[in-house]
Amino acid sequence: MIGRLNHVAIAVPDLDAAIATYRDTLGADVGPKQDEPDHGVTVVFITLPNTKIELLYPLGENSPITGFLAKNPAGGIHHICYEVKDIVAARDHLVASGARVLGDIKTGAHGKPVVFLHPKDFYGTLTELEQTWP
Numbered sequence: 417m418i419g420r421l422n423h424v425a426i427a428v429p430d431l432d433a434a435i436a437t438y439r440d441t442l443g444a445d446v447g448p449k450q451d452e453p454d455h456g457v458t459v460v461f462i463t464l465p466n467t468k469i470e471l472l473y474p475l476g477e478n479s480p481i482t483g484f485l486a487k488n489p490a491g492g493i494h495h496i497c498y499e500v501k502d503i504v505a506a507r508d509h510l511v512a513s514g515a516r517v518l519g520d521i522k523t524g525a526h527g528k529p530v531v532f533l534h535p536k537d538f539y540g541t542l543t544e545l546e547q548t549w550p
Contacts, residue, residue: 417500417506417509418498418499418500418506418545419498419499419500419501419548420467420498420499421466421467421496421497421498421499422467422468422497422498422499422544422546422548423461423467423468423469423470423496423497424467424468424469424470424493424495424496424497425469425470425471425472425493425494425495425496425497425544426469426470426471426472426491426492426493426494427472427473427481427484427485427488427491427492427493427494428471428472428473428491429485429489429490429491431449431458431460431471431473434460434471434473434491435460435471438462438469438471444462444463444464444469445462445463445464446460446461446462447460447461447462447463448460450525451475452475452524452525453475453476454522454523455475455480455522455524455525456474456475456476456478456479456480456481457472457473457474457475457479457480457481458472458473458474458475459471459472459473459525460473461525470497470525472494481494494542495532495541495542495543495544496541496542496543496544497530497543497544497545497546498543498544498545498546499545499546499547499548499549500545500546500547500548501547501548501549502547502549503521503529503530503531503545503546503547504521506531506545506547507521507531507545510533514537515533515534515537515538516533516534516536516537517531517532517533517534518531518532518533518534519531519532524544524546526546526548528546528547528548529546529547530544530545530546530547531544531545532544532545533545
């Protein structure tokens, strides 16, 4: 069901410092800041030859990243994202298998449908699925 790894998301306490680290220290291809109000985050994508890194920073007081950073002040890996061909079929299969889906299917930062899966069902890892095929 899952395809390739789409990205690894890292919550950061200082977005500008993280951008500078990836751009200047690691020489990475760093994209622009992108506010995602529906998800309560500002994101920056770093393009690698085989996947992407997504830097996450809180957008607004109710951001889910605020709580994550309160528990992890230095930041850290927030979630991983796998590609799927059909988000509805993937969600339905997971629910039928007993996995907990967090919320409804939403539009993600790439403009594609996404859904999140409960970390307790996936060995402590918050997992995002993104439909990447039309």
